[in-house]
Amino acid sequence: MEPMLEATGLTKTYGQTRALDDLDLTVAGGQVFALLGPNGAGKTTLVRTIATLARLEKGTLRVAGHDVRTEGAQVRRAIGLAGQFAAVEPALTGRENLQMVARLFGHTRRGARDASDRVLEQLGLTDAGSRPVRTYSGGMRRRLDLGASLVGAPRLLLLDEPTTGLDPRSRTELWAALEDLVAQGTDVVLTTQYLDEADRLADQIGIIDHGRLVAVGTANELKSRAGQDVLDVRLADSADLDRAAGLLGGEPTIDRADRRLTAPLTGGATEMLHRAGALTEAGIAIADVALRRPTLDDVFLSLTGRPTDDTDDTDDTGTLEESA
Amino acid sequence: MSTTAPTPTDTAPTRPANAPEGTASALTTLGAVAWRTVLKVFRTPQVLGFALIQSALFLVMFRYVLGGAIGVGGLDYVDYLIPGIVVSGLLFTAGGGAVAVAEEAASGLYDRLRSLPVPQLAVLAGRALADALLLYVVALATLAIGLAIGFRSDADLVHWVTVLALLFLYATAVALAFVWVGLATGSAQAANGLALLGVPLSFLSSAFVPIASMPAAIQVFAQWQPLTFFINTWRGLLLGDPVVATFEHSLDFYLVGSILWSVGLLLLVAPLMLRSYRRD
Ligand SMILES: Nc1ncnc2c1ncn2[C@@H]1O[C@H](COP(=O)(O)OP(=O)(O)OP(=O)(O)O)[C@@H](O)[C@H]1O
Ligand SMILES: [Mg+2]
Numbered sequence: 001m002e003p004m005l006e007a008t009g010l011t012k013t014y015g016q017t018r019a020l021d022d023l024d025l026t027v028a029g030g031q032v033f034a035l036l037g038p039n040g041a042g043k044t045t046l047v048r049t050i051a052t053l054a055r056l057e058k059g060t061l062r063v064a065g066h067d068v069r070t071e072g073a074q075v076r077r078a079i080g081l082a083g084q085f086a087a088v089e090p091a092l093t094g095r096e097n098l099q100m101v102a103r104l105f106g107h108t109r110r111g112a113r114d115a116s117d118r119v120l121e122q123l124g125l126t127d128a129g130s131r132p133v134r135t136y137s138g139g140m141r142r143r144l145d146l147g148a149s150l151v152g153a154p155r156l157l158l159l160d161e162p163t164t165g166l167d168p169r170s171r172t173e174l175w176a177a178l179e180d181l182v183a184q185g186t187d188v189v190l191t192t193q194y195l196d197e198a199d200r201l202a203d204q205i206g207i208i209d210h211g212r213l214v215a216v217g218t219a220n221e222l223k224s225r226a227g228q229d230v231l232d233v234r235l236a237d238s239a240d241l242d243r244a245a246g247l248l249g250g251e252p253t254i255d256r257a258d259r260r261l262t263a264p265l266t267g268g269a270t271e272m273l274h275r276a277g278a279l280t281e282a283g284i285a286i287a288d289v290a291l292r293r294p295t296l297d298d299v300f301l302s303l304t305g306r307p308t309d310d311t312d313d314t315d316d317t318g319t320l321e322e323s324a
Numbered sequence: 325m326s327t328t329a330p331t332p333t334d335t336a337p338t339r340p341a342n343a344p345e346g347t348a349s350a351l352t353t354l355g356a357v358a359w360r361t362v363l364k365v366f367r368t369p370q371v372l373g374f375a376l377i378q379s380a381l382f383l384v385m386f387r388y389v390l391g392g393a394i395g396v397g398g399l400d401y402v403d404y405l406i407p408g409i410v411v412s413g414l415l416f417t418a419g420g421g422a423v424a425v426a427e428e429a430a431s432g433l434y435d436r437l438r439s440l441p442v443p444q445l446a447v448l449a450g451r452a453l454a455d456a457l458l459l460y461v462v463a464l465a466t467l468a469i470g471l472a473i474g475f476r477s478d479a480d481l482v483h484w485v486t487v488l489a490l491l492f493l494y495a496t497a498v499a500l501a502f503v504w505v506g507l508a509t510g511s512a513q514a515a516n517g518l519a520l521l522g523v524p525l526s527f528l529s530s531a532f533v534p535i536a537s538m539p540a541a542i543q544v545f546a547q548w549q550p551l552t553f554f555i556n557t558w559r560g561l562l563l564g565d566p567v568v569a570t571f572e573h574s575l576d577f578y579l580v581g582s583i584l585w586s587v588g589l590l591l592l593v594a595p596l597m598l599r600s601y602r603r604d
Contacts, residue, residue: 048435048604051438052438053439054604076440076441077347081435083432083435084432086431086432087432087433087435087436089360091363091368092360096360100356100357100359100360101440102344103348103352103356104348104353104357104442105344106345107344108345111344115342115344132367152344153343154343
């Protein structure tokens with residue numbers, strides 16, 4: 001059976017920057033695929049390549065069975081794109097915005113009206129549909145933009161960072177809307193910088209960094225690839241951090257701001273108690289100690305050598321929120 | 325590296341329910357994009373309003389403030405001025421279209437449109453056609469103000485129709501050129517800056533003062549640049565023989581020249597515009 005996406009050796013350079021660097025990826029149909037990567041990883045470039053917006057230099061890419069180079073028209077018939085910024089017209093109403101796109105997707109005038117109303121309803125925008133978009137909140141604009149990519153009922157929905165810049169509540173609302181869509185059978189490829197988003201929405205996650213795919217798998221597969229459990233110790237006094245790091249063993253990551261040490265651990269609870277005990281014996285006060293399964297943050301860190309929300313400054317590991 | 329992801333469901337992609345039956349024709353595409361643009365302009369009335377006020381101000385300024393000092397050889401200055409102001413005023417108004425296109429490009433609208441299964445040239449044609457219509461409306465309104473402040477013509481219907489058809493051809497060429505400017509610059513400020521070049525261009529034409537009064541080197545430029553062709557054609561058609569007698573060339577020369585300039589501009593700009601549109 002035809003995969004939804006099939007990419008081999010994708011390469012795209014902008015001047016000296018290799019936005020995509022010999023990237024290989026196959027995504028089966030019938031699922032949500034998340035591309036997870038930090039700023040500048042190449043997510044937008046990949047999405048634009050899939051949407052036939054950016055020309056490929058090297059490699060081949062088939063979308064829904066069609067070659068982007070030679071069968072662009074068929075590819076465009078299969079996809080719906082919501083780019084990184086909401087491309088909606090503030091002067092028009094939500095409904096008018098959708099109707100224009102619906103017409104261009106090939107709906108009749110009547111069909112466009114029905115499709116727009118259906119999508120507004122689906123995204124909880126029915127009441128706002130007759131208002132100019134300039135009166136919408138950022139979250140509503142994002143939802144409307146998502147709606148515009150939906151009115152043509154595409155087989156593959158391409159979403160570039162659909163929740164970036166939204167407050168937690170709008171994010172949750174957009175997630176719920178997306179989950180409804182997926183339940184109705186739309187395939188989705190989305191990009192995100194948020195591990196919790198990938199974890200919650202995606203069947204499969206691809207981690208992209210410097211234009212290369214560094215890992216692919218389900219959230220659980222990736223977590224187990226990061227290996228062992230993690231020992232997490234928070235100290236009462238940050239002055240003890242370096243001494244404690246030596247005593248704890250296993251080359252722990254030090255998070256100074258949070259007075260936290262994180263190290264891989266293989267021997268379960270017994271080993272945890274043993275190693276934490278070494279700190280107490282040395283007179284180091286422990287505020288908190290925990291044994292946890294690795295999160296996607298740990299996976300990301302172990303694969304790319306830096307945390308997800310960190311772009312230029314790599315020594316300070318910063319705090320990362322636990323995945324929801 | 326091989327990164328084949330396992331298949332959760334092993335079904336071929338099928339078309340979801342509610343999908344449209346066919347695809348949009350070129351005409352549908354053109355209509356939808358043009359309608360959206362017109363609607364947008366009417367929803368932001370200050371855009372058209374400002375263009376009209378600007379044209380009216382120019383009219384009043386030249387007619388009543390500067391007009392007395394400009395000799396146009398026996399003609400009433402208001403008669404000399406109106407064709408010039410209608411044609412060059414349209415150029416000033418066109419800058420707004422370039423700015424809007426640049427803003428739309430930055431917003432990602434054209435990324436979305438390019439990702440849709442539509443004839444892409446029709447998208448741009450729809451945008452340009454809507455802009456041309458709006459420019460045309462502003463030009464006609466300027467003409468109406470001109471008639472109100474004393475412009476008179478004895479021209480017959482055929483001449484008027486020719487004049488108005490030529491005006492539409494010119495508006496279309498200008499609109500297309502400014503869509504290109506918006507796409508090529510990709511930023512509202514840059515588009516606006518470039519659009520301001522319309523002002524010196526109109527002063528270096530026969531729009532406001534006779535070319536004969538200009539320095540020799542500038543005269544060559546002024547005689548051959550498109551605005552002079554359009555303006556002189558208008559004057560010749562609307563004001564008749566006494567004015568044609570003052571031209572360097574025949575009326576036909578200017579009429580054919582205007583059409584050639586319009587078609588030439590369209591042919592030159594269309595591929596450039598398409599290239600800017602498709603740039604990644
Ligand atoms: N049009 C362009 N011109 C020059 N460089 C570009 C262009 N588009 C992308 N790049 C570069 O290619 C690299 C990948 O960019 P891309 O936009 O794909 O990253 P991203 O993963 O989407 O990042 P973000 O999370 O910030 O959106 C970056 O280094 C970027 O600077
Ligand atoms: Mg991006």
